[in-house]
Amino acid sequence: xxxxxxxxxxxxxxxxxxxxxxxxxxxxxxxxxxxxxxxxxxxxxxxxxxxxxxxxxxxxxxxxxxxxxxxxxxxxxxxxxxxxxxxxxxxxxxxxxxxxxxxxxxxxxxxxxxxxxxxxxxxxxxxxxxxxxxxxxxxxxxxxxxxxxxxxxxxxxxxxxxxxxxxxxxxxxxxxxxxxxxxxxxxxxxxxxxxxxxxxxxxxxxxxxxxxxxxxxxxxxxxxxxxxxxxxxxxxxxxxxxxxxxxxxxxxxxxxxxxxxxxxxxxxxxxxxxxxxxxxxxxxxxxxxxxxxxxxxxxxxxxxxxxxxxxxxxxxxxxxxxxxxxxxxxxxxxxxxxxxxxxxxxxxxxxxxxxxxxxxxxxxxxxxxxxxxxxxxxxxxxxxx
Numbered sequence: 001x002x003x004x005x006x007x008x009x010x011x012x013x014x015x016x017x018x019x020x021x022x023x024x025x026x027x028x029x030x031x032x033x034x035x036x037x038x039x040x041x042x043x044x045x046x047x048x049x050x051x052x053x054x055x056x057x058x059x060x061x062x063x064x065x066x067x068x069x070x071x072x073x074x075x076x077x078x079x080x081x082x083x084x085x086x087x088x089x090x091x092x093x094x095x096x097x098x099x100x101x102x103x104x105x106x107x108x109x110x111x112x113x114x115x116x117x118x119x120x121x122x123x124x125x126x127x128x129x130x131x132x133x134x135x136x137x138x139x140x141x142x143x144x145x146x147x148x149x150x151x152x153x154x155x156x157x158x159x160x161x162x163x164x165x166x167x168x169x170x171x172x173x174x175x176x177x178x179x180x181x182x183x184x185x186x187x188x189x190x191x192x193x194x195x196x197x198x199x200x201x202x203x204x205x206x207x208x209x210x211x212x213x214x215x216x217x218x219x220x221x222x223x224x225x226x227x228x229x230x231x232x233x234x235x236x237x238x239x240x241x242x243x244x245x246x247x248x249x250x251x252x253x254x255x256x257x258x259x260x261x262x263x264x265x266x267x268x269x270x271x272x273x274x275x276x277x278x279x280x281x282x283x284x285x286x287x288x289x290x291x292x293x294x295x296x297x298x299x300x301x302x303x304x305x306x307x308x309x310x311x312x313x314x315x316x317x318x319x320x321x322x323x324x325x326x327x328x329x330x331x332x333x334x335x336x337x338x339x340x341x342x343x344x345x346x347x348x349x350x351x352x353x354x355x356x357x358x359x360x361x362x363x364x365x366x367x368x369x370x371x372x373x374x375x376x377x378x379x380x381x382x383x384x385x
């Protein structure tokens with residue numbers, strides 16, 4: 001072998017040794033034998049890294065813009081910025097008359113949502129009239145909004161063809177206060193949600209609670225003033241009736257007429273007439289927020305004193321607070337209707353801007369009595385609760 005070839009082989013061998021020493025350990029090596037105590041315990045100098053080793057410099061700790069710091073154009077999520085829904089046009093139904101105790105709180109929730117999101121919202125008042133809601137919905141469709149938030153009082157049978165038409169035009173629809181189960185099932189993936197109490201369950205729960213709180217039972221008589229004739233909405237009245245009858249009470253039922261539905265004070269003659277015809281009545285339940293708020297007026301007009309009958313109803317209001325404080329009203333189911341308004345607007349924004357599907361928000365979860373009134377009274381006065 002030539003002298004040049006011999007030197008080349010030596011250089012190659014040396015290079016292999018150096019590369020082997022510098023490279024990572026092979027994963028196929030068997031585990032090393034346990035280290036002796038002297039080997040296992042590193043010296044203090046070995047174990048503790050120097051300050052220069054442990055603490056990264058400011059330049060090392062803070063990534064450069066190129067390494068990962070968000071650029072100014074990235075920002076936060078769009079929904080965290082002001083006016084993220086400003087491009088969305090909404091028609092919103094608070095349900096009742098302008099200034100009504102329940103509808104005003106729904107409206108206040110919607111107004112807050114519009115403020116938080118920047119949505120462009122038009123409000124339509126319906127006096128709780130299902131036929132008027134249908135006409136107004138048709139008018140709302142003609143303005144070609146991005147979304148419509150409806151009260152479901154007309155029911156599926158009346159609303160379904162119109163909602164089908166709206167959806168075919170690309171208008172998002174969602175419901176509040178009264179469910180439209182057919183439409184919610186059909187268009188849930190398109191953003192059709194629901195914010196409100198589950199009607200039958202809320203009614204049954206109030207009936208049960210009224211029986212428990214009053215101590216009444218088999219052989220006693222209750223007067224129930226409700227809306228059984230309304231599809232969907234009537235489920236709550238039915239729930240109350242079923243709970244009372246299950247407990248053995250006799251139920252005297254009266255349908256709320258259109259005039260009283262729009263103006264609770266118009267029902268005073270009806271109330272006094274029922275109480276006069278049935279002196280055995282020991283419980284009164286009103287399935288209507290405005291009527292519940294008028295309970296003290298009704299009972300005083302009928303010659304009743306605080307505590308003569310056990311009174312209950314739905315929806316807290318300023319007048320309901322007074323009636324509870326004065327002893328004329330003992331139990332109120334709280335629908336938290338401000339949330340219905342807020343989530344009605346928010347649902348349409350979330351769907352129109354981010355294509356979220358419909359959410360179901362059960363807002364009717366609790367009761368207000370004299371024992372917890374002080375907690376919620378300030379919020380009721382502000383028309384938030």
